[in-house]
Amino acid sequence: MSYGIYVGRNHSADGHAWLAGYGDEPSSHWLEIAPRAQHPAGASIAVGVSANADLPGLRSTIPQVPQTLRHLRVSYSYYLGVPAPITNGGLNEHGVAVRDIWSSSRKELIEMTPPDQCGPNYSDLARLVLERARNAREGVDLIAMLIAEHGYSCYGGNSHIIADPEEAWVVIEFSGARKLWVAERLGPDSIRASRPGYIGIVPDCPSDDFLFPDHFISFAIDQGWYDPAQGPFDVNAVYGDGKGRWEGVAWVEDAMRQRAARPEKIGLHDMIWAIATERLTGDTAGYGQVVPLVHPSHDALRVMWHAPVGAVTAPLVPVFMGMTEIPLEYGMHRYLTTGESARFLDPRHAGQNADTISHVPQGAEVTQSAVAVYKRLMHLAFQMPEPLLGETYAHWRRAERFFEIELRDVTKTAEILLAQNEDRLARRLLTLQSSLWLQNALQEALILADAAEKRVRNNGALNLSALPMKPVQIW
Incomplete structure (x- = not known):
């Protein structure tokens, strides 16, 4: 289902906006850097879903x-048959951040979706915005153009939050292959959580704060789903799940408004809390991201805080746009990667079926999988929440405060190097320092997990039932 939360700059202790969230997917996840790339004239890319998707369709190409x-970005290997690798978003060099969040369409729209649907899917849209948009509004316009020209492939409806340092937009894409979408602008006074993506009442025609295609309202009238005489157009009631703002969304938005009302307003650790609290985050949260929406002195200094699993039992660590590589431990591994159970690190069967060879390089597979290590720690803590969960949570929140302090010095040092046109040295510094933070945290997780297993075993608390233990979550 996924989750995203945006906080406008007027609520921020540092005077800038924030975007944070996680994705709910059971398959493997890995952090990666996609470099700027040049493409020849006439090049195209494959988009959409296949006949194997839960809502089947046809793969197609776009320019x-x-x-x-x-x-x-964070990529993962499976969701409802959508072709891998899949992404829910990330941060690009112009400071555009994207979060993908599920948003169910009206039942009749899902039933209208033809088996030959084509056009970009939700992951394609998130990736294309990261690859092409220089600000949030460009991202909205890009999605609108792509849907109008190529269609939209769905698994039941979806949404995105697209943000830059000036503003953010919630964009909802609907099932049915009728090229229906809507976008709402979020500004400096906004606090908006999405789970699912939600837009309420919109005006009769597009405005500075609401965008949608010309047929958006007339289509609903033609279907008998909306009568203008009965009141304003409520997007969720007409085209969505009809449930309004979900309980968990109301809870976290209210909690963040209370924090925003304090003299110190909202800072990094409030944003971390919003995606790490056990009320919202458990095993289904495949990773965590927090993005400060700023324009630093150099694009290389843009930062995304990243957790390889749900941040309830893992730290968020700053990674830089200017990094040249990600530690192998945080990259792709065979653990939970769809299809790897039928593949070998052995080429002898390749002549019969090339897909019998693992997609993971042997050199990467022999490193520790950060996702596997932190998942182990998570489920140890969940089996003995008192005191393990509280201790683990507190440990990582202290680590993040250390990273925050060190981040200032590293950023300042890199700024000096970049001002002297020492780009290579600056990128080397950013790569080495972030890699050190990531690797040190992973070593701590290994130690914590080994100690936690002994404590759980010694307390006779290993849960061998068919029902996993977890915190009480609001969703």
């Missing part, structure tokens, strides 16, 4: 642009 932008 590639001459240059795609550098960005940080």
Whole structure:
């Protein structure tokens, strides 16, 4: 289902906006840097879903642009048959951040979806915005253009939050292959959580704060789903699940408004809390991201805080746009990667079926999988929440405060190097320092997990039933 939360700059202790969230997917996740790339004239890319998807469709191609932008993203290997690798978003070199969040369409729209649906899917849209958009509004316009020209492939409806340092937009894409979408602008006074993506009442025609295609309202009238005489157009009631704002969304938005009302307003650790609290985050949260929406002195200094699993038992660690590589431990591994159970690190069967060879390089597979290590720690803590969960949570929140302090010095040092045109040295510094933070945290997780297993075993608390233990969550 996924979760995203945006906080406008007027609520921020540091005077800038924030975007944070996680994705709910059971398959493997890995952090990666997509470099800026040049593409030849006439190049194209494959988009959409296949006949194997839960809502089947046809793969198609769309034109590639001459240059795609550098960005940080988390990829994963499976969701409802959507072709891998899949992404829910990240951060690009222009400071555009994207979060993908499920948003169910009206039942009749889902039933209208033809088996030959085509056009970009939700992951394609998130990736294309990261690759092409220089600000949030460009991202909205890009999605609108792609749907109008190529259609939209869905698994039941979806949404995105697209944000930059000036504003953010919630964009909802609907099932049915009728090219229906809507976008709402979020500004400096906004606090908006999405789970699912939600837009309420919109005006009769597009405005500075609401965008939608010309047929958006007339289609609903034609279907008998909306009568203008009965009141304003409520997007959720007409095209969505009809449930309004979900309980968990109301809870976290209210909690963040209370924090925003304090003299100190909202800072990094409030944003971390919003995606790490055990009320919202458990095993289904595949990773965590927090993005400060700023324009630093150099694009290389843009930061995305990243957790390899749900941050309830893992730290968020700053990674830089200017990094040249990600530690192998945080990259792709065979653990929970769809299809790897039928593949070998052995080429002898390749002549019969090339897909019998693992997609993971042997050199990467022999490193520790950060996702596997932190998942182990998570489920140890969940089996003995008192005191393990509280201790683990507190440990990582202290680590993040240390990273925050060190981040200031590292950023300042890199700024000095960049001002002297020492780009290579600056990128080397950013790569080494972030890699050190990531690797040190992983070593701590290994130690904590080994100690936690002994405590759980010694207390006779290993849960061998068919029902996993977890915190009480609001969703």
